[in-house]
Amino acid sequence: MIKFLNLGLQPLANSYLKKKNLNHKEKKFKLEVAFNKKNYLVSIVNTVPKEKMFNNMYPYKSSESKTMRKSFKDLTTKVKKRFKPNFIIEIGSNDGVFMKNFNKKNIVGVEPCKNLAKLTKNINYTTYSEYWSMKLARKITINKKAELIYSANTLSHIKSLNEIFRAINYSLSEKGVLILEDPSLLKCIKNVAYDQFYCEHIYVFSTIALKNILNNFDLEIFDVQNTTTHGGSNRYFIKKKINKLYTIKKSVKNEIKKELKFGLNKISTYKIFADKVKKSKIKLLNIFQKLKKKKLNIIGYGATAKSCTVLNYCKIGNKFIDYFYDTTSYKINRYLPGSKILIKKYKKLNKKNIDVVFLGAWNFKDEIFKKEKNFIKKGGKFIIHVPSPKII
Ligand code: TMP
Secondary structure, three states: OEEEEEEEEEEOOOOOEOHHHOOOOOOEEEEEEEEOOOOOOEEEOOOOOHHHHOOOOOOOOHHHOHHHHHHHHHHHHHHHHHHOOOOEEEEOOOOOOOHHHOOHHHEEEEOOOHHHHHHHHOOOOOEEOOOOOHHHHHHHHOOOOEEEEEEEOOHHHOOOHHHHHHHHHHHEEEEEEEEEEEEOHHHHHHOOOHHHOOOOOOEEOOHHHHHHHHHOOOEEEEEEEEEOHHHOEEEEEEEEOOOOOOOOOHHHHHHHHHHHHHOOOOHHHHHHHHHHHHHHHHHHHHHHHHHHHOOOOEEEEOOOHHHHHHHHHHOOOOOOOOOEEEOOHHHOOOEOOOOOOEEEEOOOOOOOOOOEEEEOOHHHHHHHHHHOHHHHHOOOEEEEOOOOOEEO
């Protein structure tokens, strides 16, 4: 493993602070990112125990955003038509945003965050409130294998890829399909979206890395689609090598070609990226300093886990950002970890008391700009830090 990026000491991205704990010392870890020359995998170097991140207080709910609801609904329609699955397992079912589009008889969820698992259990969807493992795979599929295994924005959070894929291999029927969806490394590197790296994102996958890993488990990608969620993701369609029902589509070769052309197989590409990250930090700080000199009111929008990386890496605190707006009930009246900026209940942006907004949830830019069109019309501005910090 070759380290190429150092994002400094970081708190746990989703550990929002209560006011009474503001003076407590926060647990921090060194956020460094590395490249594996052998299999091309990009991962963070120091990991945090999973129980500290995925427990009964997980704040993120996929259903909160219109973009995500629509993305999952559209996928469901396509999946039903293309694969007609009768038995589905979803790994990381969150609040049921994907699961609820299927009949209760046809799908089971796996969700270790108990507060989320409760939400789908309460509406009678079978949900295992456990971490995905070989033991759980045996429990769920001892008698009947899954025709479809789906997992979005979850496998990149699990350290032991060996355990994940062994268990998937066990649970997937011979003719079954595995669909994985995660942020794309190509997009992340191209967009200088260094905030894709935080404690929960242990890996940001490229197609070339995933292909190498899957190969060890007799699995292969037969189709890949680029999606716009989470700042640019890939949806991989995977099968067992012995399954001859599906031929490998051109999309796989094309995606691999794009990644190799960009140099995702070379350390030099990541070193250039790390250089751009350093420049991005300087530029972002300059923007904040200039705006503050003009005594403008700056707030944040979307207190995301990604914001945690940016704010702590760039050392942007409440001197620059008065508070954040967020729609997630759990986050409201808490403080962002590290930077300790207050999170307030979302209100429509008003030009009367807000001049500039730092877009923490830049991955929902279109949805947010639509919602805030009046603010924009009246001259309200946004700071966006990807691909390069600017005011728009
Ligand atoms: P994510 O980038 O990790 O998906 O998190 C998105 C965060 O942004 C989540 O806390 C909800 C928040 N958000 C808003 O506050 N308003 C919005 O309109 C959208 C789309 C997201």
